[in-house]
Amino acid sequence: MLIPENESLPSIAREIRLNMLEMAYQCDGPAHLGGGLSMVELMTTLYARVLNFDPLNPDLSTRDRFILSKGHGVLGYFPVLAQFGYFDKSLLKSFKVNGSDLVAHPVWKQELGIESSNGSLGHGLSMAAGIALAAKLKSEKYKTFVLLGDGECNEGSIWEAAMFAVQYKLDNLTAIIDWNGFQSDGPSEEVIDNRNLPDRWRGFGWNVIEIDGHDHESIENSLKQTTLPSIPKVILAKTIKGRGISFMENNNAWHHNRLTKESYLRAKLEVEAK
Amino acid sequence: MSALVFSSDKILQWGRLGPRATYGQILLTLASQDSKIVALSADLGNSSGLDRMKSALPSQFINTGIAEQNMIGVAAGLAKEGFTVFASSFAPFISFRAGEQLRMNLGYMCHNIKAVGIGSGLSMGFLGNSHYGTEDLAVIRSIPNITIVSPADTTEVAKAVEAASNSIGPFYIRLTGQPGSQLVNTDDYEFEVGKAIELQDGDDVALIASGSMVAEALNAAKLLEAIGISASVINMHTIKPIDHEVLEKVALRNVPIFTLEEHSIIGGLGSAVAEYFSSKKASRSITLIGIPDAYGETGSYEFLLEKYGLRGELIANQIRLALEKN
Numbered sequence: 160m161l162i163p164e165n166e167s168l169p170s171i172a173r174e175i176r177l178n179m180l181e182m183a184y185q186c187d188g189p190a191h192l193g194g195g196l197s198m199v200e201l202m203t204t205l206y207a208r209v210l211n212f213d214p215l216n217p218d219l220s221t222r223d224r225f226i227l228s229k230g231h232g233v234l235g236y237f238p239v240l241a242q243f244g245y246f247d248k249s250l251l252k253s254f255k256v257n258g259s260d261l262v263a264h265p266v267w268k269q270e271l272g273i274e275s276s277n278g279s280l281g282h283g284l285s286m287a288a289g290i291a292l293a294a295k296l297k298s299e300k301y302k303t304f305v306l307l308g309d310g311e312c313n314e315g316s317i318w319e320a321a322m323f324a325v326q327y328k329l330d331n332l333t334a335i336i337d338w339n340g341f342q343s344d345g346p347s348e349e350v351i352d353n354r355n356l357p358d359r360w361r362g363f364g365w366n367v368i369e370i371d372g373h374d375h376e377s378i379e380n381s382l383k384q385t386t387l388p389s390i391p392k393v394i395l396a397k398t399i400k401g402r403g404i405s406f407m408e409n410n411n412a413w414h415h416n417r418l419t420k421e422s423y424l425r426a427k428l429e430v431e432a433k
Numbered sequence: 434m435s436a437l438v439f440s441s442d443k444i445l446q447w448g449r450l451g452p453r454a455t456y457g458q459i460l461l462t463l464a465s466q467d468s469k470i471v472a473l474s475a476d477l478g479n480s481s482g483l484d485r486m487k488s489a490l491p492s493q494f495i496n497t498g499i500a501e502q503n504m505i506g507v508a509a510g511l512a513k514e515g516f517t518v519f520a521s522s523f524a525p526f527i528s529f530r531a532g533e534q535l536r537m538n539l540g541y542m543c544h545n546i547k548a549v550g551i552g553s554g555l556s557m558g559f560l561g562n563s564h565y566g567t568e569d570l571a572v573i574r575s576i577p578n579i580t581i582v583s584p585a586d587t588t589e590v591a592k593a594v595e596a597a598s599n600s601i602g603p604f605y606i607r608l609t610g611q612p613g614s615q616l617v618n619t620d621d622y623e624f625e626v627g628k629a630i631e632l633q634d635g636d637d638v639a640l641i642a643s644g645s646m647v648a649e650a651l652n653a654a655k656l657l658e659a660i661g662i663s664a665s666v667i668n669m670h671t672i673k674p675i676d677h678e679v680l681e682k683v684a685l686r687n688v689p690i691f692t693l694e695e696h697s698i699i700g701g702l703g704s705a706v707a708e709y710f711s712s713k714k715a716s717r718s719i720t721l722i723g724i725p726d727a728y729g730e731t732g733s734y735e736f737l738l739e740k741y742g743l744r745g746e747l748i749a750n751q752i753r754l755a756l757e758k759n
Contacts, residue, residue, distance in 0.1 A: 267542050276542050279533060285503045289510015319503035
């Protein structure tokens with residue numbers, strides 16, 4: 160954790176959103192803005208207040224591990240890694256440049272703080288469970304966190320991993336679900352209704368915590384809440400897709416879309432005004 | 434220096450146990466010497482010969498339940514944290530059901546996972562086409578970065594498992610045959626991943642075989658010898674990367690080539706050989722002997738091998754007819 164307790168998380172979150180907008184605009188093509196914007200507070204709080212890491216030693220065995228399972232959320236991830244010291248913010252300008260390390264889905268690069276290649280949904284929870292199990296086998300204290308999308312929970316492999324984590328008592332594993340209620344084709348109710356997500360996770364035996372995923376204090380408390388022995392934790396974070404930019408909020412046209420100059424400037428002004 | 438003992442007693446014992454039980458026994462031996470070796474199974478621990486490992490080294494045996502996709506994902510997490518992970522299931526389940534997990538974790542990220550396809554080929558007999566491993570090579574061969582080994586007999590299973598555990602990087606080990614299947618090796622021998630073994634020389638035809646078909650190639654060669662056709666036999670145990678040096682030597686002989694495998698004629702060893710020669714100037718006569726591109730009837734292993742012509746005498750006959758035609 161690099162920032163002092165009194166530094167304002169909302170101001171960091173604002174900065175991250177400005178970085179995202181710039182990346183999306185500069186790349187001159189469509190980018191996953193909606194699901195990036197919904198995860199900003201979750202990521203900011205996680206990196207500022209919870210994760211134990213040293214960006215100068217990205218391989219440190221004691222570091223906490225973070226896997227971005229909803230790989231399309233890179234706009235809410237790369238600026239956070241830069242913000243917390245893994246690389247210079249100038250590298251964000253290489254987003255979606257030919258041959259760049261920073262493309263539309265994470266590509267494993269330990270020195271940049273990127274722990275895994277993702278993009279195909281439904282993979283991250285299994286890997287995170289393996290990492291958490293490894294900590295148990297090696298008697299190491301690090302913790303493992305994984306961010307999933309609510310749409311991603313359509314994938315059967317998520318539930319395979321959910322059963323496994325309970326069976327192997329992975330209380331060192333925390334799944335965070337960015338529950339923004341939309342997926343690629345529209346509102347989840349119209350695709351695969353997931354309004355009973357908490358019951359599903361509870362039914363699978365997880366310790367379920369429901370929070371407002373844009374409230375830093377709730378996020379921090381839920382992440383720090385002492386785990387129940389032997390039970391993995393899932394934080395169901397209610398979020399707003401496109402959060403922070405009025406014309407993107409709950410507007411699934413911004414799931415993956417291009418920012419024109421006009422829409423960029425409008426969005427930027429809105430974020431700056433907050 | 435091998436951690437295993439390749440005495441003739443052991444070799445015969447493994448032959449009686451069959452490929453799966455040998456796999457389990459070898460893994461137990463290796464894992465008891467190295468706590469970083471773990472075995473994963475998707476509720477087929479007993480079928481993978483891992484029952485002894487489960488009781489002897491419980492913390493190194495992880496059962497993911499009937500969930501092959503999660504098994505490979507968990508394997509990736511463990512491998513990322515420094516474990517050497519062996520993950521096994523029946524060949525179609527690990528290659529197809531977990532295919533994309535193989536692609537992401539073994540192919541794309543090169544995690545140190547040894548995927549083991551048990552009961553591949555036709556050895557599942559009466560369990561039917563749902564359980565046959567007839568296209569696993571086609572799928573996995575198309576994924577970059579995965580070394581593919583198809584051991585010729587149980588001794589080679591032991592060699593391949595040990596070699597995989599000593600090497601960092603993704604593997605697919607394909608187990609064919611069954612307890613009592615004919616042994617190719619009755620004494621210890623040199624095994625190196627990527628280096629084919631020339632079992633015998635011959636001037637008229639070249640037989641390139643892998644897995645259970647190596648023994649049948651030797652049987653066929655003997656029968657051909659009796660009718661005056663001299664066949665060279667190559668054990669191409671490593672299907673990817675395929676041994677170019679040996680293929681070049683075969684090319685120099687300028688004789689018809691026959692590939693033999695217990696796999697679909699699409700995408701396996703034969704395809705790999707044909708792909709190699711397709712980039713060469715001189716045209717070659719290559720005949721792919723394997724399982725046709727169809728789901729056929731179900732029956733005993735022996736019945737199926739017979740039906741698809743994958744027996745020494747049937748192979749010899751096919752080769753003789755092909756040569757007569759030319």
